[in-house]
Amino acid sequence: MLKTRLKDLETAKAELARQNRELAASKATLEFEQGRYHELFNCAPDAYFVTDLAGTIREVNQAACRMLERSRGALQGLPLLEFFSADDRRKLRVLLPSPDRIERVEPMEGTLRYGVASRKIACSLSVNAMMDAAGQMVGARWLVRDITQRQRVEEQQRWLFRLMQIVNRAEDLSEIYKAAVLTVCNCLEVRRAAILLYDPDNVMRFEYAHGLSTDYCRAVEGHTPWEAGALDPEALSIEDVAQANLEDHLRQALEREEIRAVAFIPITFERRVIGKFMVYYDAPHRFAAEELALVNAVASPVSFAMQRQRAAGALAEAKHQLEQHTRNLEKVVAERTAKLRETIGELEAFSYSLSHDLRAPLRAMRSFSELLQARYSNVLDEEGTGFLDRIITASGRLDRLIQDVLAYTRVTMAPVQQETLDVEDLIRQILREHQALQEPNATVEVSTPLHAVIGHEAPLTQCIYNLLSNAVKFVEAGKKPCIRIWSERADSQVTVWFEDNGIGIPKSARARMFLMFQRFHRPDVYEGTGIGLAIVRRAVERMGGSAGVDSEEGTGSRFWLRLPAAPVAPNPP
Numbered sequence: 001m002l003k004t005r006l007k008d009l010e011t012a013k014a015e016l017a018r019q020n021r022e023l024a025a026s027k028a029t030l031e032f033e034q035g036r037y038h039e040l041f042n043c044a045p046d047a048y049f050v051t052d053l054a055g056t057i058r059e060v061n062q063a064a065c066r067m068l069e070r071s072r073g074a075l076q077g078l079p080l081l082e083f084f085s086a087d088d089r090r091k092l093r094v095l096l097p098s099p100d101r102i103e104r105v106e107p108m109e110g111t112l113r114y115g116v117a118s119r120k121i122a123c124s125l126s127v128n129a130m131m132d133a134a135g136q137m138v139g140a141r142w143l144v145r146d147i148t149q150r151q152r153v154e155e156q157q158r159w160l161f162r163l164m165q166i167v168n169r170a171e172d173l174s175e176i177y178k179a180a181v182l183t184v185c186n187c188l189e190v191r192r193a194a195i196l197l198y199d200p201d202n203v204m205r206f207e208y209a210h211g212l213s214t215d216y217c218r219a220v221e222g223h224t225p226w227e228a229g230a231l232d233p234e235a236l237s238i239e240d241v242a243q244a245n246l247e248d249h250l251r252q253a254l255e256r257e258e259i260r261a262v263a264f265i266p267i268t269f270e271r272r273v274i275g276k277f278m279v280y281y282d283a284p285h286r287f288a289a290e291e292l293a294l295v296n297a298v299a300s301p302v303s304f305a306m307q308r309q310r311a312a313g314a315l316a317e318a319k320h321q322l323e324q325h326t327r328n329l330e331k332v333v334a335e336r337t338a339k340l341r342e343t344i345g346e347l348e349a350f351s352y353s354l355s356h357d358l359r360a361p362l363r364a365m366r367s368f369s370e371l372l373q374a375r376y377s378n379v380l381d382e383e384g385t386g387f388l389d390r391i392i393t394a395s396g397r398l399d400r401l402i403q404d405v406l407a408y409t410r411v412t413m414a415p416v417q418q419e420t421l422d423v424e425d426l427i428r429q430i431l432r433e434h435q436a437l438q439e440p441n442a443t444v445e446v447s448t449p450l451h452a453v454i455g456h457e458a459p460l461t462q463c464i465y466n467l468l469s470n471a472v473k474f475v476e477a478g479k480k481p482c483i484r485i486w487s488e489r490a491d492s493q494v495t496v497w498f499e500d501n502g503i504g505i506p507k508s509a510r511a512r513m514f515l516m517f518q519r520f521h522r523p524d525v526y527e528g529t530g531i532g533l534a535i536v537r538r539a540v541e542r543m544g545g546s547a548g549v550d551s552e553e554g555t556g557s558r559f560w561l562r563l564p565a566a567p568v569a570p571n572p573p
Contacts, residue, residue, distance in 0.1 A: 049142035050130065053099070055079050058139065067121060067146060068114050080142065085111045097129035099137045104128050109147065122148045156187040160297060167301045176305045177208040180298050185210055187294050190279055195302070197267070197275035202228035204276070212257065219253040225264055226273045233266040233273045235292045240284040261285035265295040269303050366395040416456045416542050420566040423496055424450040426457070427485060430465050442472045447486035451494040452566035459539035466532040467559050471500035494565045499558045505551040514547065
């Protein structure tokens with residue numbers, strides 16, 4: 001019996017030792033987890049508060065101590081709600097979990113207040129009920145996150161957006177300058193800033209200043225760390241005026257204005273400086289890169305607005321000059337049109353005088369000369385008869401000259417009515433009407449079909465006749481004129497060729513062939529007035545074409561007329 005009891009005791013002792021080992025392991029694990037929890041709790045970036053049911057602080061982490069600038073011991077035992085604004089306290093008393101309502105308080109925004117100066121921290125917070133092992137609420141856990149920087153960034157973005165709206169709608173640059181300076185002041189939380197720009201004399205002048213005295217602006221105006229138009233200027237700053245190496249008058253002006261730190265941020269266009277932003281601090285200040293970047297973000301739309309305004313001014317000036325030029329041009333055109341009409345009127349009067357007043361006495365002189373020759377040739381000696389022949393020939397030549405001048409005038413002044421013309425029909429009609437162009441007097445070969453052209457029938461008929469009559473006229477004595485006519489079409493133009501076997505044209509004379517009164521042979525050998533080819537070129541040019549010649553002396557000539565081609569009719573289906 002005793003042995004059995006001893007054995008049971010040994011077994012119980014072994015079990016007790018095993019349980020003690022398990023308890024020791026559990027304790028070690030619990031201590032490890034507690035240490036890990038405290039480490040995470042204290043090292044968390046957000047503030048954590050643990051309060052009892054009355055809202056009294058029982059535990060805080062290091063982030064909470066930093067946020068409220070108090071130690072853990074100083075915070076424990078204080079009512080957490082007292083750190084919130086009055087409005088936030090009223091909201092939280094309604095929303096906080098309680099033994100009767102343990103719903104989690106969804107994240108909301110509020111304001112923490114602390115210190116003698118009632119410093120404020122914008123924050124977001126959420127609250128969870130803290131339960132014991134029996135499931136009863138024994139307190140609350142608070143997660144508080146500082147959102148001051150986020151709100152500051154959001155506020156900066158709102159100011160920048162507002163500035164862009166003003167830049168887009170403002171017509172006056174002064175409104176944009178003011179908005180830009182106020183944007184800088186609000187985004188950097190400073191009370192003084194200014195914008196300066198180079199004037200036409202490259203002197204830096206204040207365009208808008210906020211929080212600066214007139215005396216200060218007058219004292220420092222014109223000062224700048226960059227040359228006008230400097231390429232890729234860099235922002236500069238003075239972190240402490242008292243320690244900076246400055247000119248005496250600048251230091252005195254800054255000290256009188258109680259400025260302790262200042263930044264120079266360039267305003268550029270196409271990488272060259274055109275002005276600057278100035279930012280002023282009342283205490284020594286180290287300028288962060290993000291601060292300078294923010295001012296640069298303000299400077300960009302200001303630069304854009306300035307260049308847009310300048311471009312608009314330049315455009316308005318160009319428009320004004322164009323309108324002025326247009327008015328002057330219209331005046332010149334009107335004056336020249338009046339003079340042209342006057343000239344045309346004089347030319348018409350001259351043409352009338354040629355056809356009537358001048359030709360009438362010329363015809364009378366020729367008629368009387370012919371009568372004198374017919375009735376008194378037996379009375380006159382050989383010399384007198386020769387004189388009469390010369391008078392009759394000269395008067396006939398003068399009459400032809402007058403008629404050619406009238407023809408040139410008509411070609412120059414008559415309206416042109418463009419239409420589709422069958423060149424082959426025109427040529428056939430001319431050949432039928434003029435015996436000198438028919439066998440046996442001349443041989444004319446037409447290589448059909450000839451392409452249709454766009455032109456005016458009357459002047460084109462005259463052009464073709466002038467070329468054909470010259471072809472039969474300018475041949476060697478005793479030689480039968482031979483003419484070949486064909487056409488070629490290239491793109492939207494038709495070239496009609498007139499090739500002859502005449503005497504040809506000297507190379508030196510080709511440049512003057514189509515000018516008025518150009519003759520290259522004696523009139524007693526080849527008749528003519530020197531106007532026929534001038535009529536050809538003038539008429540063809542008025543129809544939108546051109547004329548020319550390929551020729552060598554003694555080998556004949558190839559004259560050509562180039563005119564717009566008539567549309568090709570589609571083939572029938």
